[in-house]
Amino acid sequence: MLRQKAFIVIKGINLIMRTHLTERLYLSSPVFFQNILVSISGFIEHFCRYKGTYNDLSDQLFENEFKTKEELFAIEKKLLDEILNYAIQNVPYYQNLQIKSPSIENFPLLTRKTVFDNPENLLSKQHKNSKLIKLHTGGSTGNPLTIYLNKDIRRRTYAFWNRFYRIFDVKIRDKKASFVGRKLQHPDNNKPPFWRYNFYDNQLLFSSFHLSKQNLPCYIEKLNSFKPVIIEGYPLSILRIADYLIEHEIRLIFTPKGISTSSENFTNQQRKRIEKAFGCNVFDQYGSAESVVFACDCEHKNKHIAIEYGYVEVLDANGNLKREGEGELVVTTLINKVMPLIRYRIGDMGKISYKKCPCNRNYPILENLYGKVGAFIQANDKRVSTAALSISFEYLKNVEKSQIIQNEPNKIIVKLVVTSSFTEDEETFMLWELRKMLGETLAIEIQKVDNIPPTANGKYQMIIQNYYKD
Ligand SMILES: [Zn+2]
Numbered sequence: 001m002l003r004q005k006a007f008i009v010i011k012g013i014n015l016i017m018r019t020h021l022t023e024r025l026y027l028s029s030p031v032f033f034q035n036i037l038v039s040i041s042g043f044i045e046h047f048c049r050y051k052g053t054y055n056d057l058s059d060q061l062f063e064n065e066f067k068t069k070e071e072l073f074a075i076e077k078k079l080l081d082e083i084l085n086y087a088i089q090n091v092p093y094y095q096n097l098q099i100k101s102p103s104i105e106n107f108p109l110l111t112r113k114t115v116f117d118n119p120e121n122l123l124s125k126q127h128k129n130s131k132l133i134k135l136h137t138g139g140s141t142g143n144p145l146t147i148y149l150n151k152d153i154r155r156r157t158y159a160f161w162n163r164f165y166r167i168f169d170v171k172i173r174d175k176k177a178s179f180v181g182r183k184l185q186h187p188d189n190n191k192p193p194f195w196r197y198n199f200y201d202n203q204l205l206f207s208s209f210h211l212s213k214q215n216l217p218c219y220i221e222k223l224n225s226f227k228p229v230i231i232e233g234y235p236l237s238i239l240r241i242a243d244y245l246i247e248h249e250i251r252l253i254f255t256p257k258g259i260s261t262s263s264e265n266f267t268n269q270q271r272k273r274i275e276k277a278f279g280c281n282v283f284d285q286y287g288s289a290e291s292v293v294f295a296c297d298c299e300h301k302n303k304h305i306a307i308e309y310g311y312v313e314v315l316d317a318n319g320n321l322k323r324e325g326e327g328e329l330v331v332t333t334l335i336n337k338v339m340p341l342i343r344y345r346i347g348d349m350g351k352i353s354y355k356k357c358p359c360n361r362n363y364p365i366l367e368n369l370y371g372k373v374g375a376f377i378q379a380n381d382k383r384v385s386t387a388a389l390s391i392s393f394e395y396l397k398n399v400e401k402s403q404i405i406q407n408e409p410n411k412i413i414v415k416l417v418v419t420s421s422f423t424e425d426e427e428t429f430m431l432w433e434l435r436k437m438l439g440e441t442l443a444i445e446i447q448k449v450d451n452i453p454p455t456a457n458g459k460y461q462m463i464i465q466n467y468y469k470d
Helices: 020-027 031-049 053-064 069-090 092-097 112-117 151-167 216-226 235-247 268-278 386-394 424-438
Strands: 006-010 013-016 132-137 145-149 176-179 195-198 203-206 230-233 258-262 282-287 294-297 303-305 310-315 325-333 344-353 365-372 376-379 382-385 399-408 411-418 443-448 463-465
Touching: 031 151, 031 195, 053 069, 053 151, 069 092, 069 310, 069 325, 112 145, 112 344, 151 282, 151 294, 203 216, 216 235, 230 235, 235 258, 235 268, 235 399, 258 268, 268 282, 310 344, 376 399, 376 463, 386 399, 386 424, 411 424, 424 443
Parallel strands: 176 203, 176 230, 230 258, 258 282, 399 463, 411 443
Antiparallel strands: 006 013, 006 132, 132 145, 195 203, 282 294, 294 303, 303 365, 310 325, 325 344, 344 365, 376 382, 399 411
């Protein structure tokens, strides 16, 4: 999250930080100079992130970590009351709604479309003329949103990352290998190195766009010489390396403390393969550029929702909003006063539970988190979601990656990247599983491919729906 291209608006003058020109200049520079540029940008970023509110909030978050359920509810209530009051007093959208009392029950659901149509209407009057960061997010859904925040909100967010990293004993400047979709060199340039070094933060940034079988040995050699304490980034990029390691029975000469993943959905099976190949646990984080929710795995692989970051509800099948149970996630920011999104339909499905976790944290747990609400395959009048379809591939050991594409009503294409041990039986099983969900009438074409490339932002999409548009 927050890695979107950022435009900083200073006193009404648009200062474009990463224009095509600077990107082109970067790409045409020699590698050693690119490393210097990456380090300078990392240095500036470091000092923007880790100061002021970051330190105060970090201390507060560590203090909260093992509080009782009642104490956490009280903290959440205080923050919620504060943001609701603030929104009613300062945000035109909420002022126009004429909400009588600042209680969450009185706030209507907020759709992506409302944010998309008029983002400035959700901007606080108090921050309107201050230094803001403007992000564009959610491009893969077809309608990218404009989101406003400021440096202070980003610092707060990094305090939550800091608490997350401490779960697996990682500190900010520990050696880190990152696979986060940064364009480090031209996608057609197949000449190593496929990484750049951010000197100040001990961070080696790897390209997610050059992970071909031919290039993977270079990545592995570099990881072995760098020996990162933590590997972070898109799970399916990291999985690509993991699968290569497993297939070629390669053992790494280092063991990271953990692998931190975010931004992409992946199956338990895929998680296990990463853990096997790297010999450590995967810790997944769930968040969004809108700064409305932050949840992350604990030592027991339960994804705890940070109640100091966002207030999360679920909208069940009957249209009721609840604090527990399964449904569409509805989130309220507790940290973004620049653009307070309240009861915002973020577009993900999940389940909230308050079950006891052996880690002793009393934060609610986000379970069964799956795909964007909009991602589905349609068979006749039936719609099947990403989460359901991903089950068809869950038990197939020899399917490294899969993608389902629907370009027409009566047919889907299933792209598979398989190992040499993939059998006809596995294919039959997969088809049987798919048929269970999609019925018999839909034609299923299987295409075995060498790789499924990521989309422009470096992420993989399990379902590409080109025919039905909502
Ligand atoms: Zn836990």
